Amino acid sequence: MPESQLLSPRAPLCRYSGLRAPRPPHVGRSKVHTVLLPLVASAPDLPRFTLERVFTEWSLDPFLFVATVWAAGLYLWGVAVLRRRGDHWPIGRTLSFVVVGMGAFFFATSSGISAYDTTLLSVHMVQHMILAMVVPLALALGAPVTLALRTLPGTSTRGPRHWLLAVLHSKVVAVLSFPPVTLGLYIVSPWALYFSGWYDAALSSAYVHEMMHVxxxxxxxxxxxxxxxxxPVPGRVAWPFRLLMVFLTLPFHAFLGVTIMAQKELIGGAHYEALREGPMGAWLPSVADDQQLAGGILWAAGDVVGLIFFAVLFTQWVRDSMKEAAREDRRLDLLERRDTMRE
Incomplete structure (x- = not known):
């Protein structure tokens, strides 16, 4: 075998040696299934995708795995600091951030969803919805900024707590958290991903693929x-405007999903067509059919999660209104008692 093939950086690692085996020319970039010790690589061709494969075809992306461990570990460290001080921290917030938020991030980037996300556009779309909606919502419910402000050393004028406050009050954060800007980024980002060269770049570059997830x-x-x-982050608005912003995202998901379903030009077509020329072509659906399914997933999942979030916000608004009404009743009762005592 020529030395140039053995040392090719695109070739997967052999299972029992340090040499590299050449990759078949018809196979595009695929996941490398890894364990910590020893480091091994699977064959570049994946078996037929089934629901069972989601829970059995695991792979570790080193960068995203380390990021997951650090984020969850720092959060749990903050909770431990509060408990040592005798302060209370709701268990629901911890479960939301660590279990649901970071757990969903790890699942989306390390399970069978991650293994097949460059093989089937429909599987990638499931991953997209988890990362873009489920993970951010769960992380926000965990209130990590509040936890950090209560546990970081320093004061409002010096130390790590001061640095965090400086970031929160910076002009950059003020602009990025401005509601019209966040709404625009949230709506435009998927269009830019699927209707530019961005998605093709993510299919051919591991680095771009990781950064897409982030x-x-x-x-x-x-x-x-x-x-x-x-x-306590910038960009918070009154309850009616919060509900309006969520409501505005609902038709966007439907329109984007329908557009992808009706799109004649295949998204990542060259990559997916190349996969069907190899052994996986025996079980892979047509690229057009898979794209139809991907658009339907985006449409349905986006609307379902959006409606659930809309209901959560509406419930929070009702609870806040009831608390405000109770406070107002107590204030009026206090004023009435004071007037009675003066008489």
Whole structure:
């Protein structure tokens, strides 16, 4: 075998040696299934996709795995600091951030969804919805900014707590959290992803692929965080405007999903067509059919999650209104008692 093939950076690692085996020319970029010790690589061709494969075809992306561990670990460290001080922190927030938020992020980037996300556009679309909607919503419900402000050392004028406050009050954060800007980013981002060269670049570059995952979570967080209003972050608006912003996103998901379903030009067509020329072509559906399914997933999942979030915000608004009414009743009762005592 020529030395140039053995040392090719695109070739997968052999299972028991340090040499590299050449990749068949028909196979596009695929996931490398890894464990910590020893480092091994699977064959570039995946078996037929089924629901069972979601829970059995696991792979670890080192960068995203480390980011997950650090984020969850820092949050749990903050909760431990509060408990050592004797302060209370709701268990629901911890479960929301660590279990639901970071757990969903790990599941979307390491399970069978991640293994097949460059093989089937429909599977990628499931991953997209988890990263763009489920993860940001759960992270926001965990109130990590509030936790950080209560546990970071320093004061409002010096130390890590001061640095966090400086970031929250900076002009950059003020602009990025401005409601029209967050709404625009949230709506435009998927259009830019699927109707530009961005998605093709993510299919051919592991780095771009990882950054796409991070981008989806960040844009979703910028949109959801101020709307929930749990953390003291800029961009929070009155309840009617929060509901309006969520309502405006509902037709966007439907329109984008229908557009993808009706699109004659295939998204990532060259990549997906190349996969069907190899062994996986025996079970892979046609690229057009898979794109139809992907558009339907985006349409349905976006509307379902959006309606659930709309209901959550409406419930929070009703509860806040009831609390405000109770406070007003107590204030009026106090004034009435004072007037009675003066008489």
């Amino acid at each position: 981008h989806l979570v960040l844009v979703g967080s910028l949109f959801f965080w101020p709307l929930l209003g749990i953390d």
